[in-house]
Structure formats: structure tokens, C-alpha cells
Amino acid sequence: MSLVDETHQRFVAKVGLQANETPRSMSFCAHAMVENCVMEVPDARLDPRFCDNPLVTGAPHIRFYAGAPLVSPQGAPLGSVCVISPEPRVALSDHQRSGLTVLADAVMSRLEARRVLLTKQAWEEAAEADPAASEKRFRVLADAMPQMVWSTRPDGYHDYYNARWYEFTGARPGDTEGNGWNGQFHPDDQAHAWDLWRRSLETGEPYEVEYRLRRFDGQYRWTLGRALPIRDEHGKITRWFGTCTEIHEQRLLSEDKDLVSRELSHRIKNIFQVIGSMIRLSSRGEPTLKAYGLKLSEQVTALGRAYDYVRVQEGTSAMTLQGMLREVFGAYNMNGVERVRIHGEEVFLSEHVMTPLALTFHELATNAAKYGALTSSTGTIDLTITRHDDLLQFEWEESGSLVLHSTERRGFGSELIAASIERQLGGRFTREWLPTGLKATATIPFVEDGAV
Template identity: 30%
Template sequence: MSLVDLRRSVLPPARLASIPGLAVWEWDVVSNRLAWSDAQKQLYGVGGDPERGEIDFLNTVHPDDRTRVEAEIVAFLASGQAFDHRFRIVRPDGTVRHILDRGVIERGPDGAAERLFGINIDITAEIEASLVARRAESQREALTGLGETLRNLTDFAHVDVLGASIVGRSLDLIRCGFALASDGGKHAVIKRDWVRDASIRSGAGSYRASDYGHFLDPLLQGETVAIADLAADPRTSRVAAVWAEWDVRAVAFVPLLRNGELVAYMFLHSGQPRVWSIADLGFVKTVADRIWAAYEKSAAQRDALAVFNAVDQMIWIARPDGYHEHYNDRWYEFTGVEPGSTDGEMWNGMLHPDDQDRARARWQHSLRTGTPYEIEYRLRHRSGEYRWVLGRARPLSDLDGQIIRWYGTCTDIHDAKLKEAELRRATALLELIGNSTPDLIYAKDREGRIIHVNEAAARLHGRSRDDILGRTDRELWVSENEADAYVANDRRVLVDGETIEVDETHVGAHGVSRTFRSVKAPIRAPDGTVVGLVGHSSDVSEQRRQEERERLLTREVDHRAKNLLAVVLALVRMTRDDDPTKIRDKLLGRLMSLSRTHSLLSASRWEGASVRAMLEEELSPFLAAAQRVELDGVAISLSPPAAQALSMVLHELATNSAKYGALSVEGGALTVRWDKEAPTGAFSLEWSESGGPAVMPPSASAGFGSLLIRSIAERQLKGSVDYDWRPQGLCVRLFIPRLEQAAEEAER
């Protein structure tokens, strides 16, 4: 029995309907009855009322999949215990869904299929995501291929069709191309376009934009226009019939603006209504921009070729690999050779034999690095004479930075070379004078070529003077940056006619840097024209180093003075008492303590002060008495900021002990211990008094000395201070986790 002839009633058994959310079905093959769950009916867009009639399952399958699905069902019934296949369905509202159908088959004793149980899974989102991913990958590959094509393209005449074909095939269009806009976008001209096949007619021709809808304004603003359905969109519904004559149901336009004006736009024609995705339109925008840039560049190249032979200068063009493929008429007039005879590498044979290797090496260097080509060599004239020329070339790159052409010139400088010889003879006397000084004396012509150097300048370069003459700074200096700096200074003289005085740096072959004070002045012809420059450079390296040392010393003195004043001002602000005399005495005591610390720092050239020395200075009146003061600690040298901060703490402790503590009576004793932990650098100090007056904890607020100590220890040095008011004597413990770092940070 054919499956197409099977008519199956919708029977929703309770066991199917009771499984919410699952699109399951059951087919009783014997009775030819098919039961669907509610979720299954919802998936297929079928009403839930079983009394509505019968459903022909195969009629829900997409026409393109129907034959395959019928054959698969027949195969499943014939053999197997389970099945798994995929197909598309068309719901009553016209939407298409992708279905994964899985199930099992129950067979009778005779092996015949009696009942099928299955579940349908909607995999539309997965399929569409896969399609989007594949399209995105295809578009990335298309852009990569486009970049490669544009880099290697030599004929840009039909580059617009190349771009249109890439977009058209990627987006499955029927027609695509570029329209040139005029009259503010009101009119457009399509010179050529891409069509899917021969059944689609070309849209080449002239058009008025208003005849095809109202979408010009956003294009003028640089906005992409996308219309999913020409018949439904209010911008085009009135002229949908016009578009239908071209078999177009959906369109998109990507504008191309230059200097804020619409110059062209890329048009996309679809034979079916479609939603234009943001990703697809972004892809089109990228292609359009690249193609239009190449199109504009090709127009510029055509314009350049128009003047190629009109310039009174030898001009040549080479490929990225250095192959010389074009020369203008001036080249052939100068050399007298047949057109085409110097193509490729044959140009090198026109040079003087002594210049061929040097010119070839320089050219190969430019090809490898992309740096401009510039060299002087002797070129054979049509008379047979070798004349000096200046060869120059610059690369032309595409949008991706790849070199696509080299454009070069040859300038006859032979007469200038002869004048150089005369100028060298005239400098003989200057050479004798110049060689008697350790300073550098030199002269250069208008082109920056060295025409005179004294022996001191030759020694600087480690070359003979004959090896230097005729060369430029770019040929002599090891560092290109140095050469650029020297050339820039020379141009101020040669081009602007200035007399300048500047410092110039030279790094020798062994890396030793020297500073020269250079005075450069123009050499003028009788008519005032600048024909070169003369320079005098004195080695001022030691002078500049001394000046730098003085600047550093001045900054250091200024910095230390400011820090000291800040400390003094802080002490003044913090010293309080009702009695001016006491204020004076306290302030003098603290300043004297700070002064003693500065004396220690000065003695060490401000490299640091030891903790022991600071304690000995503060406790010097009591050290003479045997057994009164014991100092015990490791040798620690503190930086100036740390020493200044700690000196204030020690001074307050010593003053308090001398007035009220153990050092205020004959039998009192003091022990000070300190340490510095490795590798953390944590600093600890214990001040322990004994044998003094009875100690009582302060009953009211702490005194100023205690406040000062706590402020320095906790706020400035980020540490802690602990007071132990023992009956036998005060014990103060100071702990600073990061003494040096905290002091440096506080100073800043």
C-alpha cells in the first residue's frame, strides 16, 4: 500500500496528551491510526480538536523532501527496530521548520511492523545557525580572496563586476552591481552589472531614482537601505510593478560617499522577499568599500599614465618583484635604445660597469624592505658618454599595505658633478687650514653630498677622506636615525638658507656617544643662490655631561631643601604650649635633632645614616656614664627620608626619658635594641627604661611627644607603636613593616 494513500485519523490518547511539551506520536500500523501529542500538533500548526478531520502526514512534509521521507518510512517498516531521520515541514501559515524524527518499531511474531512510537524535535534554530556560520565563513574566505585578487590585479577596468559577482554569489542574488550617482543622487548610471545566469537581463543603463521608490534621503546621509518586500514596504509598494518587470522582490542599497557627497551605491536584487541580515549588509559594505577604493585608484592610475610621457623627466615603473615594465619617452630619448630593450633586469646593463653591483644591491635592499630607493650612478647616454644621474623610486601600496608598483625617476646631474670637481679644487687651501684643528670642518653641496672634510671628520667616520667625498650622510652613518637628523638640519641651511647652531649626536662603531656643537652656514653663489653648506662641529661631550651633572645636582639640592622645609613647617605647626619659652625650647630641641641627622647624612654624602650613630647623637650626654645606656642592634643604614622620620621618634623618646624617665635620675638605665628582618625588610626597635621614677600610665589624653611619635610611626611610616607603662620603667616597641618604602612614599 502506498503511504500517500494512507489516511490517518488524529487520535490523541491520554498517554500522549498527558506528556506536556513533548512532540510525540504513535502510529498503529495495523489499524492505520496516527495519534499526536498536543505539543506535536502545535509544532505542525495543527488544531488540537480530533473531530476536525483527517491529516495527511506527507502533505505537511516540504515538497522537496517528500519523496525521500516516503522512501525512508517504507525502509523503516521493512526492517529495523529504530529510526532516525530529518526533514522539513511546511506549516499552514507557510513557515518552514526543520524536524529531527526519532523512534522505535514494535514488531509482531511474524516480524511485521505493528506499532511505531516516535518523538519530533524542532532543530530549525540549529540548522539556521549552521547556515549563518557557513555563510559567515564563506564571506570571510571571499574577503580574503578579494584582497589577494586586488593585490595581484593589473587591470582594474572591470573591478566593479568582480566585487558584484562575489556579493551576488555569496548572497544568492539575481543581480548586483554599482550605480554611479549624479545630480545629488537623483539620477544613476549602471555601466555594467553581474547577473546570476543568462535568464536574468542586465540592468545596465540610466535611471531616475524617484521612478523606483522613495529611498534617496537615507542614501545621501550614508545609511544603507534594505527593503525586505518591495510590494509590502511603503517606500516601494507604489512601484512594485516596475520592480516586478525586473523580477525583483527585495532590494538593498549600500551608499558610497566621498567628502560627504553620494558618488555611487552598490545595489542588491533578490528574486524573492528576504530579510537582509546585519551580517550580510556588513559584508556587502566591506566589499563595496574595497572595490570602490580600487576603482578610484585605477582611475588615478589612468590619469597618471596620461601624463607619463608628458613629463620632461626620465620615468620608469617596476613590479613588486623589481621587474621594470614601463619607461617613458624621455628614457628612450636619453639612452637611444629600442623600446622594450631595457625591460626586466636589462636596465642594469645601461650603467657604468663600476656602478652596476652597487646599484643592483641598493635596488634589492629597497625591494626587500620597502624603503625608498635613491642612488647616484653613471648612465650611458645615446652619445656613448656615461653621465651621472640620480636614481630615485618610491613604492605604491594597496589598501592592505602590500606594494603593487614602484615608480622611479632618473635625473641628469652630470653638470652638477662637474661643478663639484671645481669646488673641490677651490677648497684646497681650506683643507690645509682645517686639518690643523681637532674640530670637524666639512662642506656639502646642494644635494647633501660631502665635498670637503678635514682629517678630524675623516677620523670620526673611520674612513679616508677620498672614501667620504661624494657620499651623503645616509651612506656614511651607521644609524639611519642619526643620518635623518643630520639631513634634517642640513635642509634648514640648504633649503631655507638659515645659519644654524645645533647639538648633534654621533654614536661610534663601539657604541660610544659623542655630542657635537655644530654651526652650519649656507654657501651662496654670486647671485645669492644656496649651492651648499659649510659646517664646523666641536666635541662638547664632556661639557654637556658636566652641565647635566650640574642640573641633576641643582634638582637634588632643590628637592632636599623643599623636603627639609616641609619637615620644619610640620614641627612648627605641631609644637604647642601656653609658654612661648617652652615652645622655643621644644622646637629648638627637635630642630637640633633634625640637624644632627642631616650632619650624619652629609657625612655619608647623603647615602644614608646608621641607626647606632643616630642613637649615639641623641644620647651622647648619657653615654659617658658607665652602664647607664646600652645600645644593641645590627648595622643598619637608613635612607635620608627614613633617617629623618626615625630621628624625630628617637628625639622625643630621649627628651621624655631625660625629663621624666630613667635618664632623669642617677640610677636610671636605658636599653635600646633594634633589628631588621630579611628578606622582608621589617624594622623593629625596643626602648626599655629601668631604675627611674615610678611610672604611671597617663590619666588624661596623651602628651604631644607621644602624639608625634604615634603620628610618625603609624601615619607616615605605616607601622605601629606600643607603650608598656611598667612600674620599673617605660618600654616602647616600634614596628615598621616597610620602613624604607613607607618613608619614600611619605616624602613624595
């Protein structure tokens, strides 16, 4: 993690790097921090920006670089979270690129939380000193901050706003004291903001909410509000200290990304439908291939439904694993008989975990239809899902198979499963042929909130 100023980049946190800082002229991060996404340099020797850089021609001999920008809520570039390698690489995977972006977001959240905490500590220290002098110092400090700053009495009565608040809102001093602040919010956000504020007052928990705040020109701008309580030596709240940070541009950018994502999802869904239609039309002219074409079309449709199931719920924190698997296995049920049975408690997982799992179990079901239990009209499969602390385990057991030994060569399907479970999700996958048929076990890391 590097922070870049006018003359240097400083490595605030690092792993595997000895240097503590370098001149800004050598900094890769100075370029990455002004990008809108992860910046990748596959081979720095071939990049005109860096080919003559001392960090490339000399130690640590950087070849590959990838950095996610660190940008303040006000839009100021601060530095980046990056990875470097002495070996060239083609590119990060989507999963790795997403992970680097999430890590950068987490760093910025910690930095902002640290900023609020330090300001809170400054307030506490000032309160312990001479009251008149400390009040004056605090007001100077608060007025110099780029954020809007406010404080309240223990009961939540707002009695102070810094100059930035009045500049942004155009309110006159005294207009927003007490509960008048809520009137500055968009009507659709007022009830939600007030409910969260009331909860914080009752519980003493930190306050955090996104809302639209009316600017002096009447335009509503998305804002992030945060507040922490100040307590005395007995734990009693003596004041609340809070900030408001405009995040309007970031919010609009996020909404634009969601719009593009939904459009891409729509196009991919159409591709599934087109492929299924092409298979059905092509097989009609070949009677010997009609049954095979129908089955293949059903499988493509099932995978399309699984993809659609994941994307429909985009914007939520997690999705149900069993719901997705029922979509994948739908094509293998016959006449209302559930041939692939799912057991175990419902599990909520994020989209980036669902996709490789969908590919894995679609491949297992396809193989079962070609080599295993689903080659028989009476064959069945039981998939049991269990949680063991920080692990999630899947047991796939086939019965009634006409083929009781492995006839599958290690080809694309095996490589796909290995890439999905082992390399992408960091798990383990094993398979063995029992007298009753195939038994496969997959184990992946799992934590309570669904993030893997």
C-alpha cells in the first residue's frame, strides 16, 4: 500500500519489499492512482512509461505490476494498493482484479475511519484542556476540514456545525440546530436517516448512513454521514461527533457500472437462448441426432437459467446456493421426478463464488448423463451441503449407475473443475468410483457473511 505526495511515494504497508519509499518519479502507483480501475502492466520492459525506470532496470527488477487506486471520498487520488512481480504476466483474472479492488475499498474505509477517530481524539483532548481555548482550537480545526463536521449533545440535539456545512447547504446559523438537520435531506431519505440516528442514540453504536443532502443551489447530492460517541471514564456518552462527506460522483459511477452490468447480463442471456435455438434447429434435420440435440439444448438452457438466477439478484449481498443449483439440475429431472436431490441447510454466497460452483456442478451433472447415474432411467444423485466452521463441503454421490468404473479421460471438464474449485476458490476436489457409482467431494473456504 503506497501513499504518493508531490515528491515521494511511501510504502505504508508492504510484504516482500525492503524499501520504505522511492522518489515519485520512479512511482508506478503515481500512474495507477489516477486511473478509474485497476492498472496492469504485463511487462514493464515493454511499456514506454516504465522501461527506463530504475526499479525496472535495477532492483527489485519489476516486470509485472497491478495497482488499484486509493481515492478519497472527495475524489483526491492518494496512492494505490498494488502487487509487483519480477516475472512478466499476461493479466490478472477477473477474480484477482475484483479482489484487488475490494482490498483498495477496504483500505480507504480504514483510512476514513482513522481520520474520524483522530478528529474525535482531538476533541476529547481539547475538552480536557482549557475549555475556552480548546473550543477555539476545535472550531479552527473543524473549519479547516474538507468534510462537513457537526456535533450533538448526548440526547442527539445538534448544536454545532462547521463552516463547510453552512457553505454546502446554504443554511443560516441556527436553522439546522436540534432536529432541523433532517429537513436538509431528500424527503425519501429522511425517515431512514432518522431511524438509524435514533437507533445509535439508543444503543451507542456508531452512526453511518448514505442520503441525499440538499445543496445551497437546491440540488440533492449523495452524502455519507458518520458519527461516533465521546464517552467519559465511566463509559457515559458526553457528546456525539460526526462528519458528512459528499460521495455523489462515486455513487453515480457505481450506478452507471450497474447499468452496464445489467446490459451485459441481458446480452449474455440472449446468447444462451440463441445457442439453444441453434442446437434444436440443427438437430431437427438429423433424426439420429434429435434426442442428443434436445438434451444438449436443455443443458444450455439450464446453465442460462443458473446464470440468470445469479444476475437477477445483483445488488443484494448474497444469493441462495440451493436455488442456483436447482436451476442447474432442472434439465435432468424427468416427469416431475427429482433425480438430483439436494440436502443440507440453505447457504448464502456472493456472485463471484456462485459462478464457479455453477460451472462445477453443471459439469458433474453432464458427466453423470454421459457416464454415470443419469445414464439409467432409475439412477439418482444426492448432493449434500454441510458447513464445518470456516469450510463449506459438497458431497456428490451417484447411485444406480450403469457404469461402475471411471471411463472419463482427464480432459476439459476435469480442468474446468480444477480451475473453478482449486485455483479460483482456493478449495480441494477429489473423486472416487464406489460400487454404487461416482462419489466426489469438494471443499471450499467459507465465512459467515458469505464471502470466500
